[in-house]
Amino acid sequence: MDTIIKSKSNKKKYVLIALPIILIVGYVVFTSATKKRSLTIKRNEISIKSVEDNYFEDFMSFQAKAVPLNSMLINIIEGGSVQEIFVENGDEVSKGQPLAKLYNPNSELAYMQQETAIIEQINNLNKAKLDLRNQELNLSKDLIAIEHDYLDAKNLYDLNKNLFEQEILAKSEWNKTKENFRFQQERMGIIKQSVSKEKQANLVQIGQFNQSIGVMNKSLEILRTNKKNFLVTAPLSGRLSSFEPILGKNYPQNSTIGIIDDRKGYKLVADVDEFYLDRISEKQKGTVIFDNKNIEVQITKVIPEIKNGRFLVELDFISKEKLDLKQGLSFGVKLNLSEKTKTIVVSKGSFNEETNGKWIFVVKGNQAERRAIKLGRENPLYYEVLEGLKPGEKVITSSYKDYKQVEVLNLE
Missing domain, CATH: 2.40.30.170 (Efflux pump adaptor protein, beta barrel domain)
Known part of the structure; x- marks a missing residue:
């Protein structure tokens, strides 16, 4: 049986046809992969600046x-409702000048009751001091009478002593005279000692009374001063600001109703x-x-x-x-923030928001190509250029929001 042998010419024919097609497709794929992505934009829609060699001032x-x-708050020390207003916001005032008057009947009644109680205590202490002084006076009177009795006994003792020595006075009478003199002498010594101790004790007690009265008088003075706090006065001279009290409005204790600026x-x-x-x-x-x-x-x-x-x-x-x-x-x-230094700078712009200072579009003729750069310090006017740009080159400084994936911009 005969065997059929296929001709090799058909294979060669297919290879010769496919090879050009493969080369063309490969070329298209290669050029598509290596071609830079571009976008055409209008020149008047962007901002172009020149890179400069200039002094950079870090500020x-x-x-x-x-x-x-200097300013001072105007505080309400005693709460109450505003009864009168004497000045207006913005006025110049002097230290101590009345600004407003408050009214609080409950506080005023409480002040009156406290004042009455303190005055009553002061009067009681003064009365106690007077009683002690009267007691001292009575003791002094008693001491005078006792000293008089002692002197009488002494005079009689001296007289009877002479009479007894002259054997004119009976012994019994002399003994009676001696006994009376001894009694009056001891009595006067005891009373003098008692009066002295009593005076010392009274002196200490009166000192304590005086100290208590002094404290109460200070309390009374403070109380009467606090009663004046219903009248709000200027703590210093200056101009009023934020001063807007309202008639009839109740303001709590320690609230602020304004400020005084000393304007010095x-x-x-x-x-x-x-x-x-x-x-x-x-x-x-x-x-x-x-x-x-x-x-x-x-x-x-x-x-x-x-x-x-x-x-x-x-x-x-x-x-x-x-x-x-x-x-x-x-x-x-x-x-x-630092001294001026000469360096390469580029004007600030919105481009940095998208690039973070890592790249920029450099303009050459009617095209702008993407280039890697490195930026340093900045101030409100410039970025300091560390790498990638030279003085005189032009760059796009406006926003790159629509150009993030673009490598070449065609400028019309």
Whole structure:
């Protein structure tokens, strides 16, 4: 039986047909894989800036407001309802000047009762002192009478002694005279000793009474001073602010109804982003512009407590020149963080929000190509360029939100 042998020419024919197709497909796949992704945009829709070789000044800027250097709260010491208002918010007042009058009948009645009780106690102590002095007076009278009796007994003793020695006076009468003299002598000694101890005891007791009366008089003085607290007065001279009491409204004890600014000077207070907390410290200097002049300021206090992503900073004016400032006046503070250094810089822009300083579009003619870069410090105007850019090159600094996956931008 004969065997059929296939011709090899058919295989060669298929290979010759398939090979060009494979090469074409491979080329298309290769070019698609290696071709840079591009996008066409309008030139007037983007911001193009030049890379510069310039002085970089590490500084930050923030807004601050002028506030009085010293202020004092106006507190209500004794609660009550507002009966009278003597001044208005914004008025200039002097220390001790009446601002408002309160009325609280219950407190006033309590003060009267306390005052009456203290006065009664003082009167009782004074009466006790008077009783002691009267007692001393009576003892003194008794002592005088006893001394008189002693002198009579002594005179009789001296007289009878002579008579007895002359054998004129009977012995029995002499013995009687001696006994009476001895009795009067001992009696006077005992009474004198008793009077002396009594006076010493009374002296101590009267001292205690006087001390108690002194304390009560101070209490009475404080009580009468507190009664005056229904009249709210200015604690210092200055300008009233936040002073808005309402007639008839009841204010509790120790509540605040206003502020007095002494207007002897001003300081600046600012809310600063927490990002700068580690870079700001006391005694750092900066400038503000006032009356078209640069005025030096210095940080005097940093309050590190973070609230809503911000912290408080206080600054004082270094210049001794008297500035015509007003409360609430706003200033743009430029705070120096380091000395000026010459370096390559690029203008700040929204591009950094998408790139994190790792790449940028560099413009060449009608195209902008993506390039890796490295940025360093920043200030409100510039980024410091560490790697990837040269002075004179142009870059796109506007937002890259729509170009994140693009490598080449065609500019129209």
